[in-house]
Amino acid sequence: LAKTTQPIxxxxxxxxxxxxxxxxxxxxxxDYITWYQQFPSQGPRFIIQGYKTKVTNEVxxxxxxxxxKSSTLSLPRVSLSDTAVYYCLVGRRNNQGGKLxxxxxxxxxxxx
Amino acid sequence: GAVVSQHPSRVICKSGTSVKIECRSLDFQATTMxxxxxFPKQSLMLMATSNExxxxxxxxxxxxxxxxxxxxxxxxxTLTVTSAHPEDSSFYICSAxxxxxxxQYFGPGTRLTVT
Numbered sequence: 001l002a003k004t005t006q007p008i009x010x011x012x013x014x015x016x017x018x019x020x021x022x023x024x025x026x027x028x029x030x031d032y033i034t035w036y037q038q039f040p041s042q043g044p045r046f047i048i049q050g051y052k053t054k055v056t057n058e059v060x061x062x063x064x065x066x067x068x069k070s071s072t073l074s075l076p077r078v079s080l081s082d083t084a085v086y087y088c089l090v091g092r093r094n095n096q097g098g099k100l101x102x103x104x105x106x107x108x109x110x111x112x
Numbered sequence: 113g114a115v116v117s118q119h120p121s122r123v124i125c126k127s128g129t130s131v132k133i134e135c136r137s138l139d140f141q142a143t144t145m146x147x148x149x150x151f152p153k154q155s156l157m158l159m160a161t162s163n164e165x166x167x168x169x170x171x172x173x174x175x176x177x178x179x180x181x182x183x184x185x186x187x188x189x190t191l192t193v194t195s196a197h198p199e200d201s202s203f204y205i206c207s208a209x210x211x212x213x214x215x216q217y218f219g220p221g222t223r224l225t226v227t
Contacts, residue, residue, distance in 0.1 A: 041221060043206075043220050087156075099161060101158060102148075105155055
């Protein structure tokens with residue numbers, strides 16, 4: 001399973017766009033990139049998943065360059081409720097029984 | 113859809129006693145369930161993978177005799193922390209997936225405090 005590296009923490013203000021970058025230099029051909037969000041004392045929540053280029057949903061966008069060695073989660077116009085820990089995970093579909101290995105995550109703090 | 117529940121949400125027990133935590137998939141059949149542990153300010157750590165009707169597979173360093181996992185049905189998995197000690201105090205989270213789907217759906221977690 002590819003190892004991921006993210007900034008430990010980030011600060012932002014309400015209304016700003018936040019970009020969190022994740023490095024995964026050892027990503028394999030069949031690996032997908034998935035981002036989860038976790039609020040304090042809650043289980044993680046799926047945000048977005050992608051394989052290459054750009055993926056967008058109602059919550060976020062995911063940018064993946066051609067070499068796929070990194071990815072950027074983009075949160076448009078954040079609010080206070082976006083304060084959470086964001087995890088980037090890389091893994092193959094159906095590999096090793098579907099295990100997800102969480103890295104340290106990025107603690108995002110949104111201020112008024 | 114794809115809702116996973118855990119019970120209890122928080123529990124306090126005395127050192128030396130055992131505690132059972134339930135994880136249920138409410139609207140789908142979970143062929144695989146996973147158990148994680150999370151200490152304060154740390155990431156989730158996978159403890160074990162549980163497939164319905166078979167023995168759980170534990171991650172390296174996780175004591176299978178201390179953390180008993182049962183996955184007797186497609187909608188229920190239980191984690192029993194036996195002879196709990198204060199160092200077992202943690203946030204325990206389960207997740208579930210159906211079939212060979214990559215997506216996992218997480219429960220809300222159970223806060224265990226051992227006094």
